[in-house]
Amino acid sequence: MMDVDELVFFFLFYNFFFFFFNFFIYLFLFLLFLLMLFFFFLFILFNFNFF
8 A cells, every 4th residue: 555645646747647648649639730721721722823
């Protein structure tokens, strides 16, 4: 059985790690989404220029 301070430390460390992991995943998805929008707008502009 763990002590109380070890339990608290483990809990805080786990939440900290989990928060940063989610933050980086959402940041990565957001950048991917912006990249897709950027390429989509380029595609539309090039299509309108070619016609």
